[in-house]
Amino acid sequence: MKCDIILAGVGGQGILSIAATIGLAAVEQNLFLKQAEVHGMSQRGGDVQSHLRLSDREIFSDLIPHGGADLIISVEPMEALRYLPWLSDSGWLVTNSVPFVNISDYPEVGEVVAELGRAGNTIVLDADSIARDLGSARSGNMVILGAASSFISMPFKALEDAVRKMFGRKGEEMVEVNLKALRAGRDAAAAR
Amino acid sequence: MHKLLLLGDEAIAQAALDAGLSGMYAYPGTPSTEIMEYIQASPQAAEGGVRREWSSNEKTAMESALGMSYAGRRAMVAMKHVGLNVAADAFINSAVTGVNGGLVVVSADDPSMHSSQNEQDSRFYGRFAMVPVMEPRNQQEAYDMIFDAFALSEKYRLPVLFRITTRLAHSRSAVTLREKIAQNGVSLPSNPRQFVLLPAIARKQYRALTSVYEKLRTDEVIDGFNSLRAGNGRGTGVITCGIAYNYLMENIIDSQADYHVLSVGAYPVNREKVAALVERCDRVLVLEEGYPIIEEQLRGLLDRDVTVLGRLDGTVPRDGELNPSIVARALGLKAGQGREVPSLVRQRPPSFCKGCGHADLYQALSEVMAEIGPGRVFSDIGCYTLGALPPYNMVNSCVDMGASVTMAAGAADAGLFPAVAVIGDSTFTHSGMTGLLDAVIKNSPITLIISDNSTTGMTGGQKSQATDRLESICLGLGVDPDHLKVIVPLKKNHEENKAVISTELNYHGISVILARRECIQTASRNKKAEAAEKNKSRE
Ligand code: SF4
Numbered sequence: 094m095k096c097d098i099i100l101a102g103v104g105g106q107g108i109l110s111i112a113a114t115i116g117l118a119a120v121e122q123n124l125f126l127k128q129a130e131v132h133g134m135s136q137r138g139g140d141v142q143s144h145l146r147l148s149d150r151e152i153f154s155d156l157i158p159h160g161g162a163d164l165i166i167s168v169e170p171m172e173a174l175r176y177l178p179w180l181s182d183s184g185w186l187v188t189n190s191v192p193f194v195n196i197s198d199y200p201e202v203g204e205v206v207a208e209l210g211r212a213g214n215t216i217v218l219d220a221d222s223i224a225r226d227l228g229s230a231r232s233g234n235m236v237i238l239g240a241a242s243s244f245i246s247m248p249f250k251a252l253e254d255a256v257r258k259m260f261g262r263k264g265e266e267m268v269e270v271n272l273k274a275l276r277a278g279r280d281a282a283a284a285r
Numbered sequence: 286m287h288k289l290l291l292l293g294d295e296a297i298a299q300a301a302l303d304a305g306l307s308g309m310y311a312y313p314g315t316p317s318t319e320i321m322e323y324i325q326a327s328p329q330a331a332e333g334g335v336r337r338e339w340s341s342n343e344k345t346a347m348e349s350a351l352g353m354s355y356a357g358r359r360a361m362v363a364m365k366h367v368g369l370n371v372a373a374d375a376f377i378n379s380a381v382t383g384v385n386g387g388l389v390v391v392s393a394d395d396p397s398m399h400s401s402q403n404e405q406d407s408r409f410y411g412r413f414a415m416v417p418v419m420e421p422r423n424q425q426e427a428y429d430m431i432f433d434a435f436a437l438s439e440k441y442r443l444p445v446l447f448r449i450t451t452r453l454a455h456s457r458s459a460v461t462l463r464e465k466i467a468q469n470g471v472s473l474p475s476n477p478r479q480f481v482l483l484p485a486i487a488r489k490q491y492r493a494l495t496s497v498y499e500k501l502r503t504d505e506v507i508d509g510f511n512s513l514r515a516g517n518g519r520g521t522g523v524i525t526c527g528i529a530y531n532y533l534m535e536n537i538i539d540s541q542a543d544y545h546v547l548s549v550g551a552y553p554v555n556r557e558k559v560a561a562l563v564e565r566c567d568r569v570l571v572l573e574e575g576y577p578i579i580e581e582q583l584r585g586l587l588d589r590d591v592t593v594l595g596r597l598d599g600t601v602p603r604d605g606e607l608n609p610s611i612v613a614r615a616l617g618l619k620a621g622q623g624r625e626v627p628s629l630v631r632q633r634p635p636s637f638c639k640g641c642g643h644a645d646l647y648q649a650l651s652e653v654m655a656e657i658g659p660g661r662v663f664s665d666i667g668c669y670t671l672g673a674l675p676p677y678n679m680v681n682s683c684v685d686m687g688a689s690v691t692m693a694a695g696a697a698d699a700g701l702f703p704a705v706a707v708i709g710d711s712t713f714t715h716s717g718m719t720g721l722l723d724a725v726i727k728n729s730p731i732t733l734i735i736s737d738n739s740t741t742g743m744t745g746g747q748k749s750q751a752t753d754r755l756e757s758i759c760l761g762l763g764v765d766p767d768h769l770k771v772i773v774p775l776k777k778n779h780e781e782n783k784a785v786i787s788t789e790l791n792y793h794g795i796s797v798i799l800a801r802r803e804c805i806q807t808a809s810r811n812k813k814a815e816a817a818e819k820n821k822s823r824e
Contacts, residue, residue, distance in 0.1 A: 103633065104635065105638070116290055117290075120288075120290055120459060125458075125459075126457070126459060127456055127457070127458045128456060128457040128458070129452055129455060130292070130455045130456065130457070131399070131455065132315055132316060132318075132400075132745075137635040137636060137638060137671065138633075138635055138636040138637075139633055139634055140633040144456075152458075153530075153531035153532070153534035153538070154531045154532050154534075154535040154608075154609045155452045155453070155456035155458075155528070155531065156452065156532075156608045156609060157609075158535065158608070158609035158610050158613070158620070158621045159609075159610045159620060159621045159622055159623050160620075160621030160623035161609075161621050161623075162623075171629075171630055171631070171633075172633075174626065174630050175626060175630050177623060177624040177625065177626055177627070178622070178623040178625065178626060179623050180623050180624065181621075181623070195633070195636060196632075196633055196634075199631060200629040200630075204629055205629065208627045208629060212624070
């Protein structure tokens with residue numbers, strides 16, 4: 094088993110919380126894991142990505158080869174497209190549909206969505222509204238993770254346990270909110 | 286056995302603590318910053334009384350670490366690759382003095398310049414200084430190697446250079462921890478003149494260093510990190526350095542028998558081992574993350590004994606970091622491709638955070654400069670370098686830490702008036718103060734704007750040595766109190782700030798404007814931390 098995931102977003106959107114959750118789950122599942130992050134300059138509103146690799150045998154490279162990713166998880170639609178060179182032919186792309194516009198030449202949102210439609214196996218969902226409907230506008234990232242969960246080779250419960258661990262320090266309420274978001278994401282993706 | 290999920294940086298930090306570290310010294314710089322941050326946050330370090338304050342710059346960090354080593358205890362110093370330029374004087378000479386307590390110098394290189402001004406290769410410095418260099422292949426090895434680095438340092442009484450690159454520094458993996466080693470006590474060097482580099486002493490010690498360096502090649506520990514694995518027949522030989530090994534394995538995991546592989550993790554390299562590889566094959570591909578150092582040595586001046594492939598003949602791109610696809614192509618294998626990036630995808634360059642004080646400063650400055658003319662703003666290294674990008678397009682230089690002040694002074698000396706320097710508070714105390722002293726003494730007419738966000742913002746908000754000290758530093762260096770101004774870069778002060786900038790630009794002497802407003806990222810982090818503290822004390 095191997096599962097290579099590209100996480101994408103804009104600096105400050107907190108893609109690392111998704112990475113950390115999958116990472117925790119992977120360690121509990123006794124999987125090998127490598128996760129390359131971007132720190133520094135680009136964190137200031139630039140494009141950021143993380144290569145997350147899971148496997149049941151030793152992983153060598155910290156970076157995923159081009160055409161090798163099984164999954165792109167993106168919290169921003171245009172950023173999802175930036176990493177298509179990494180996606181394998183059978184890979185899936187799961188992304189938030191809400192654009193993060195901090196550049197003056199951001200393309201028409203409709204065109205971005207159309208382009209995503211051409212990208213093959215795609216799940217596009219408005220994670221922000223789903224999170225807002227749950228009363229926790231800030232848990233959009235967990236919605237996205239939930240929507241991608243069926244493509245990550247581990248039981249859903251492992252992700253739930255990881256969320257409990259991740260947010261445990263911040264109190265039971267935070268745990269519940271994020272679990273709800275995770276499940277809502279999964280259900281929204283399943284409904285498609 | 287205790288297992289943790291650690292960044293390469295964090296693995297190094299945890300290892301140093303477990304290996305009996307007494308003092309950690311550093312100046313923040315991507316991709317090395319997390320080493321000190323980890324040690325500062327570590328309860329284990331607190332319990333052990335490990336010294337772990339940021340230093341003003343890499344040179345002061347290096348020297349303090351050397352001082353701790355002088356006193357017999359284990360010290361580590363960490364910096365980004367260009368920081369080693371700043372620390373180079375102390376670093377090179379520390380090989381001649383040698384050490385007492387173990388001393389490990391971590392230099393984190395940034396090939397592809399994700400967050401840097403160049404992609405220099407620290408291994409060069411290792412050869413230059415003639416000290417052992419270690420270059421771990423993964424997080425676990427980074428952890429384990431630190432123990433060997435300290436042991437080697439104490440065995441040969443030399444500092445050890447620990448070289449990593451961005452991908453290892455900022456990639457996370459599981460690391461199994463070892464038994465902890467107790468800290469050394471204080472002990473003086475047995476030779477009281479060891480650290481006195483008067484020519485007569487230095488000559489003797491330097492000669493000794495040159496002969497020790499040759500012995501290092503066959504040291505068991507160093508050689509042990511360089512493994513030769515023979516393949517079948519006279520196939521291709523591959524030499525990998527550090528993490529390049531991972532990219533090779535990614536490609537040949539199922540066809541290993543076709544290749545002879547020498548995987549290098551420590552330097553200087555044993556010549557016999559290289560010879561054993563070369564004898565077995567018709568051509569040798571060298572994969573190095575960074576400069577073609579081993580490749581050049583292998584080619585030699587005449588480049589005709591062995592067929593060598595690498596960065597110098599174009600088999601591997603001459604610059605930039607390696608990745609699995611580049612290595613696949615270098616091996617003549619089919620590299621994966623994926624789809625093209627759709628043309629509607631736009632560049633998304635980094636930008637100021639919403640509400641950042643630097644932005645308000647640049648807004649005011651750009652309006653004032655619009656009347657004066659282009660080409661007069663020398664800047665420096667930090668978030669505020671982003672003033673070079675639209676919409677400000679304000680910055681005409683960014684070279685090295687502190688260069689804004691001195692370049693502005695040089696241009697002013699040439700007759701460019703007004704000449705403006707924009708520097709951050711932390712960069713100013715790193716290397717700007719001496720330049721200001723020069724300017725004061727020469728009376729070079731510059732306007733120095735210190736954009737004081739009261740933190741080291743770019744690297745994530747580390748403590749700035751300048752906080753609460755800038756006025757007294759500038760006055761102490763001889764700046765005229767009438768031309769030391771403080772402004773608060775906020776929208777509501779815009780006109781007022783423009784007036785101050787404009788007046789000082791027209792003054793034919795040295796002015797310093799402190800544009801002071803806390804970095805909003807740091808401010809919000811501090812607020813959160815305070816709230817958490819309060820909650821805790823209530824409980
Ligand atoms: S991190 Fe701080 S100093 Fe840097 S751009 Fe953001 S607000 Fe400004």
